[in-house]
Amino acid sequence: MSKPKGTPAPKSKSKPQPKSKSKKPFVIGAAVVAAAVVLGVASYQATSPGSGTKSAASSDAVEPPAGTFPELEKLARRDGKDPLAQGRADAPVVMIEYADFKCSYCGKFARDTEPALVKKYVDAGTLRIEWRNMPIFGAESEAAARAAWAAGQQGRFWQFHTAAYAKGSKEKGFGADRLRELAKEAGVADLDRFVRDADGDAAKAAVKKDQDEAYGLGATSTPSFVVNGRPLAGAQPLDTFAQAIDEAAAYKAARTAGPKGTGK
Template identity: 30%
Template sequence: MESDSDDKLPSFFLNDSKNDQESLDAQKRINKTESNETLSDIHTTKVVRSTNRIHLPSLAIGAGIAVACIFCGVLMVNMINSETTPVLAETPQKQTEITKTQSLSVFTDNASPILGNPNAPITMVEFGDYQCTFCSKFFHETENSIITNYIKTGKVKILFKDYIILGQDSINAANAAHCANDQKLFWEYHSMLYNNWAGENTGWADLAHLHEFANTLGLDMDVFSTCMSDLKWNELVNLSSKDGQKLGVSGTPTFFVIDQNNDVVKIVGAQHYDVFKQIFDSVLDE
């Protein structure tokens, strides 16, 4: 049975020799302060071309993870969400054990700018790879409904974190999105990537196309090209993937839903909108 997430561990980390700590610090400040992203046109342009309280002792890391089913009895979710490892049926899990040294910063550091109201009661963090088949499936089939019903209404905010599993084009695409963020267009570029998705390692996310996408969005191409050639955000992308490993991410997409008490629910795979809706509504009704 085919699953709905790319269930692979990254087999490499990025070359961080050319990265600049000041850039990382600047990005972290952006994550904490930038939130007024435009929501109306996020799912647009396609280039025409051929082609717990985690409780803070609550995020399970390593062995000895104790998980408890949550939210109103039996929410059986078809987590057949891994391309290589079929999982028949599981419930979303609340992370109930966490090493005491772990903090919520593992979710918010090395991430995108916030999409939505920074004061929204629910935070959803997605770990994804821009070439991932099921990340694209989530984007096209589920995310827009979440944006319409929960992001625009101020109930949920989203952060995206890179979890690289599919090679160099994925690394370059992740860097390109952060380079676009230097010009305040992260989410527009994020959408551009998924709207031009054409499979895994087929060439659609090579450097030439990444520059084409930037040009289509009207980015300053000199600034963008310098950012890309300098590998400005390589270290941030690398650290984001490491954050995913710390959290036990083994495939993409993987989501963490965090409520105001810092309780965390982990959702694996490109689940149907109703799965997210039930979790969001359960939190909002508490």
């Protein structure tokens, strides 16, 4: 089976990691969680056929979907005031997206897949999408991430997201003038405040927090996702995301209902 498409992060100067599936912990904030594998390996297991784990829809024991790590579900912030999220804070399924505005595969997902997920699942109250900035392509990636955060402070993050990921937008770069132009296109009301916010310490801290979370998970490419504790890597086909969301929602419903519909 070929690996899912995704954009690799720049190589570090450290010694190359062995290709074997050695066990490594996830890191959530300051706590080290003894999960079995890093995100890339977990993603492969979650999307590979014949994994041997039954989905919630077919299991009387209410087993979680294949490749799910309960500790990773805690990454969902579920902050109703988070401007970098869309969907109900209490939605049964949360999909966390780690992405970079200079990433071609992230743009493909944003244009070709995400709108369909929003229409089918977010609008229906089943799914919440929480964005995490994971800039991996240098200064312009960092600047675009901070600019997106700044647009969010005026309630225009998702409009900025759409403008930045529009076809051909990445090729124009993300210099200061271009970012201001994107903010204007996104309907950001106070452009001077936008510039101040994007250059401020709060924006830098917010981006670093998201980036550290992604690297702590072992994510090495964009886009990377966690769907109710189930990692997925790369711009997967729509059906892959739909299956993960459907299985997560069915599992959540089964747990709520209790064994054989007892409600316990």
